[in-house]
Amino acid sequence: MAPRRTERLDDRGQTVIEFTGTLPLILVTLALLWQAALVGYTFSLAGNAADKGVRAGTVGGAAACRAAAGEDMPGAWAAEYDCGADGDLYRTTARVQVPLLFPGGFDLPISIDGEAAVPHEDRGW
Template sequence: MAPGWARLVRARLREDRGQAAVEFTGTLPVILATLALLWQAALIGYSFSLAGNAADAGARAGAVDGPAACEAAAREDLPAAWLAGARFGCPGNGGDLYEVSITFSVPVLFPGVLDLPFTFDADAAAVNEVPS
C-alpha cells in the first residue's frame, strides 16, 4: 500500500482542474483571427456602401451644378480615412446622364492606417440638368 502522500499526489495528477483555462488559451488565437476576419468583411461592406453613397451624391451635384460641385459633394460624403486613396472621375460629358466614377482603397482593420493593395470602383449616374 502506498503511503498517504503518494495517494494524494496521484489523485492530484488525475484531476482536471485548470483544463478549461488550457483549452481557452489554445483556442484564443482562433477566436481572435475569426473576429479579425469578420471585422474586415464588415469594413469591406461598409467601404462599398460609403463609396456608393459618395458616387450618388457626386452624380446628383454634378448633374445640377457641374463637375466642380460633383467632386466637392463626393469628397464631403466620404470620411477622411477613405479620402486618402480615393480618386474621383467627374467628366461632365454633356450627355443625357451625368456619370461619376470613384476609385478607392479599402482599409485593413483600422481606417486611415493601412489599405488593401488593390482598388475598387463605385459608379453612379443621374439625369444631366446642366445645359449643354
Template sequence: MVPIILATLILLWQAALVGYAFSLAGNSADEGARAGAAAGQGGGAQACEAAARKNLPDSWEADVACFVAGDLYDAEVDVVVPVLYPGFIDFSFTAPGRASAVWEG
C-alpha cells in the same frame, strides 16, 4: 481558444470594413453624379468632385472621376479599402462606385 476567437473577430471586422468601403463608394458616386448633373455645363466637374468627397470620412482615401457621357453625367469613385483601421495600412484594391444622372439643364 482565445487566438481563434481573436482571429475570428479580426476577420469579421475586416469584412465589415470592406462592405462599408463599397457602401461609401456607391453613395459618394451617387451624390457626385447628382451634384454634377444639377450644376450644368460650366461647374459640373467641380460640383461633382466636391459632393463626392463631402460624403467620405476624412481618413478614407478615394479617387473621384466625373465626366459627361451623352445625356448622362457620370461619377466614378474608387475607395481604398483599409486594413483594420482607415489611415493605418491599405489593401492593394479599391471598392468601386459608379453612378449616372441625367442632365437637369
C-alpha cells in the same frame, strides 16, 4: 508516498489550457469579421459618394461633382472621383481604398468603385 488515484486524474487547469489554445483562433475570427464590416462600410461610402457627386455634377459640372462626392467621405478613407459627361448621361465613379483593420493606417491593395449616372439636366428651358 505514492499519489492517490484522484490526484493523478485531476483535471484542474484544463479549461485554462484549452482557452489559451483557442484564443488565437478567436482573435483571428474577430479580426476577419471586423475586416468584413470595413469592406461593407467601404461599399456604402463609395455608393453614397457616387450618388451625391452625380446629383451635383449634372447641374454644376465636374468641380461641384467632386466637392459633393467628397463631402461625406471620412478623412481616413482614401478616395478618387471621376466625373464627366458620357453621351446623354453624366457619370460619376468614386474609387475608395479598403483599409486594413482600421481606417487611417494601411490600405489593402484593392479598391471599391461606386458608380452612378443620370441624364443631363436640360438647361435651356
